[in-house]
Amino acid sequence: MEEKTISFLKRTYREYYFKHNESVEFPTQIAQREFGYIPFGGSMIRHLVFESPGQLVAELLRQAPSSVYCSNATYSNPSLPMDEKGWKGAELIFDIDADSIPSSCKASHNWWYCQECSRGGKGVSPATCPSCHGNEATQVHWACGECLAGAKQHARRLIDFLVQDFGLSEAQIRVYFSGNRGYHIHVDDDRFEKSDTQARAEIANYIRGSGINLNLRLRGREGETHAAFGWGARIDGFLANISQQPRRRTSQKILDDIILENASLIDSSVTTDIHRVFRMPGTLHGDSGMLKIRVDGFESFDPLVEAVVLGDGRVKVHVGYSPEFVLRDHRFGPFNSSDTVLPTYAAVYLLARGLGRVAE
Ligand SMILES: [Zn+2]
Numbered sequence: 001m002e003e004k005t006i007s008f009l010k011r012t013y014r015e016y017y018f019k020h021n022e023s024v025e026f027p028t029q030i031a032q033r034e035f036g037y038i039p040f041g042g043s044m045i046r047h048l049v050f051e052s053p054g055q056l057v058a059e060l061l062r063q064a065p066s067s068v069y070c071s072n073a074t075y076s077n078p079s080l081p082m083d084e085k086g087w088k089g090a091e092l093i094f095d096i097d098a099d100s101i102p103s104s105c106k107a108s109h110n111w112w113y114c115q116e117c118s119r120g121g122k123g124v125s126p127a128t129c130p131s132c133h134g135n136e137a138t139q140v141h142w143a144c145g146e147c148l149a150g151a152k153q154h155a156r157r158l159i160d161f162l163v164q165d166f167g168l169s170e171a172q173i174r175v176y177f178s179g180n181r182g183y184h185i186h187v188d189d190d191r192f193e194k195s196d197t198q199a200r201a202e203i204a205n206y207i208r209g210s211g212i213n214l215n216l217r218l219r220g221r222e223g224e225t226h227a228a229f230g231w232g233a234r235i236d237g238f239l240a241n242i243s244q245q246p247r248r249r250t251s252q253k254i255l256d257d258i259i260l261e262n263a264s265l266i267d268s269s270v271t272t273d274i275h276r277v278f279r280m281p282g283t284l285h286g287d288s289g290m291l292k293i294r295v296d297g298f299e300s301f302d303p304l305v306e307a308v309v310l311g312d313g314r315v316k317v318h319v320g321y322s323p324e325f326v327l328r329d330h331r332f333g334p335f336n337s338s339d340t341v342l343p344t345y346a347a348v349y350l351l352a353r354g355l356g357r358v359a360e
C-alpha cells in the first residue's frame with residue numbers, strides 16, 4: 001500500500017477515534033485481557049496489556065491502527081507467551097461469516113484483484129495475473145446485501161438455539177455486526193466461562209446440526225411422540241409441515257433438508273479457540289472502515305447503513321477494480337482502472353482492502 005494511502009487511512013481512523021471514542025466497548029476485567037492490533041501496512045502485534053480504558057484509548061489515538069483486538073479469555077499474566085499466561089476462563093463467542101453461508105448472488109460478485117498491477121476481473125482468480133504475469137492475483141471476498149442477509153438469517157437461528165435449547169435470556173446475548181462480512185454473537189453466562197475446547201466443540205456441532213438423526217424426536221418420555229424442544233422439536237415441526245405432501249424423499253434427504261432449514265453455520269474453529277483475540281466492539285474494521293457495532297433492533301438492522309460511520313468528505317481516488325456496491329443507500333461503481341471522487345466512507349471501503357490509492 002502506498003505511503004499516501006496509508007496516511008489517509010490512519011488520519012481518517014484517528015479522527016474517528018478522536019471524535020467517537022465513546023463507541024469503543026471495553027471488556028470487563030480489562031487488566032487481565034490480552035490485546036492486539038494491526039497497524040496499516042503492518043502485521044499483528046499481540047500480547048499487549050492495558051490497565052484502564054483511558055490507557056487503551058490513548059494508544060488508539062497514538063497508533064490509529066487498522067484493527068484492534070481483545071481476548072475473550074482472562075489470564076493471570078496476559079502479556080506473557082501463550083503457555084505462560086495462566087488461562088482463567090473465556091467468554092463463549094460465535095462467528096457467522098457471510099462467506100460460508102450459501103447464497104445465489106456469490107457467482108455474480110466473484111472476482112479477483114492483482115496487488116502488483118492493480119488490475120482485476122470477474123470470476124475465479126487466475127494462477128498468474130493475465131496483465132502483469134505476476135503471482136499476486138487473489139480472490140476478493142466481497143459481501144453484498146444479499147450475502148449479509150444470509151448471515152443475518154443464520155444469526156437469527158443461532159439466537160433461537162441459545163434461547164430455546166440452552167436456556168439463555170435475550171439479555172445474555174450480545175449481537176454485533178463484525179464490521180465486514182458477518183456477525184459475532186457474545187454470550188454472557190458463567191456456565192460456559194470455564195468450558196474447554198472439547199465442550200465448546202460439542203456446542204458448535206449441536207448448533208451446526210452435526211450428528212443429528214431422525215430418531216431424536218422419539219427420545220421423549222415413554223409414550224411421548226413429540227419432542228418438546230431441541231432438534232427433536234425442529235424435526236417434528238419439519239415433518240408436520242411435509243406430512244401433507246406425497247412422500248418422495250428418502251430419510252437421508254429429509255434429514256439434509258431439516259439441517260439446511262434449521263442449523264446455524266457458525267464457524268466452529270472460532271467458537272472452540274479459547275486463546276483467540278476478537279475484534280473489539282466499537283472499533284473500525286481494517287478492511288472496510290465499517291464499525292463492529294452492537295445490533296439493538298435485530299430485525300430492522302441494516303449493516304450497510306448503520307455500520308457505515310465514517311464521514312462523507314470528498315476524496316479523489318484511483319480505483320484498480322471494484323464491482324458495484326451500495327453503502328448508506330448510495331450506489332457506487334463498478335470501477336475498472338478509473339479515477340473518481342468518493343465520500344470518505346466509500347473511499348475507505350475500497351482503499352482499506354487495497355483496491356486503489358489516494359489520487360490527489
Ligand atoms: Zn497483475
Ligand SMILES: [Zn+2]
Pocket residue numbers: 103105106109142143144145146147148
Ligand atoms: Zn452477495
